[in-house]
Amino acid sequence: MNKEEKAIEVMLESIAKLEKSKDKLYEGYARCYLIRFYLKRNQLEDANNEIAKVQEIEREDNLLLLKARLCGSKAQFNRKQFQVTKQIECGNRAIHKHENSINILLGIECKPLLAEEYFQLGLTYQAIGEQDQVEEYKAKATELFAQMQAPKQIERVNKAFGGNIQ
Incomplete structure (x- = not known):
């Protein structure tokens, strides 16, 4: 596993914890960083899926x-x-x-x-x-x-x- 893959794994683990804690701002922030990792790896579909999740958080909480x-x-x-x-x-x-x-x-x-x-x-x-x-x-x-x-x-x-x- 390379550094980027490890970073994505850690981000996904962090996001799972943030979802449980209901901390929407930090969850959204973490997802924005995950989007950057996906874009760097040309994983446009994964990036777009994360954008949709952040949009939902932003719509619900107006942050x-x-x-x-x-x-x-x-x-x-x-x-x-x-x-x-x-x-x-x-x-x-x-x-x-x-x-x-x-x-x-x-x-x-x-x-x-x-x-x-x-x-x-x-x-x-x-x-x-x-x-x-x-x-x-x-x-x-x-x-x-x-x-x-x-x-x-x-x-x-x-x-x-x-x-x-x-």
């Missing part, structure tokens, strides 16, 4: 922070669809979902997630080849990570925009 994470997860899913199919509407949906997430995060002033969402939007623009937008969102993400004194995140941003999408 604004989870809604922002869900929009971000959907955006990453749409970006992956674009990378696979090259259909521009998938890229456009990804941009729209990132923007929705950013608007929510601006409203609740959540810098860590906002910085990550700027980073992810930049990656989406990079995937569709809009370099001017890439530079704008790279700068926004880097600025927020610098404000939070997060040098490893700044390094991650710089590495990703050097051509290595993570």
Whole structure:
């Protein structure tokens, strides 16, 4: 079992415990991270199934922070669809979902997630080849990570925009 498979196994175990504890926010959060693992492994169907579960949690409990994470997860899913199919509407949906997430995060002033969402939007623009937008969102993400004194995140941003999408 490789590291990604082990991580997925641990996430699934954690989610099972969170379901029993009825902690919907953390369950939704854990599922959003699981979505990322599935997308990294090109398991689009599994990612889409998790998105549906997070949507149900968000609908039931109306958790604004989870809604922002869900929009971000959907955006990453749409970006992956674009990378696979090259259909521009998938890229456009990804941009729209990132923007929705950013608007929510601006409203609740959540810098860590906002910085990550700027980073992810930049990656989406990079995937569709809009370099001017890439530079704008790279700068926004880097600025927020610098404000939070997060040098490893700044390094991650710089590495990703050097051509290595993570």
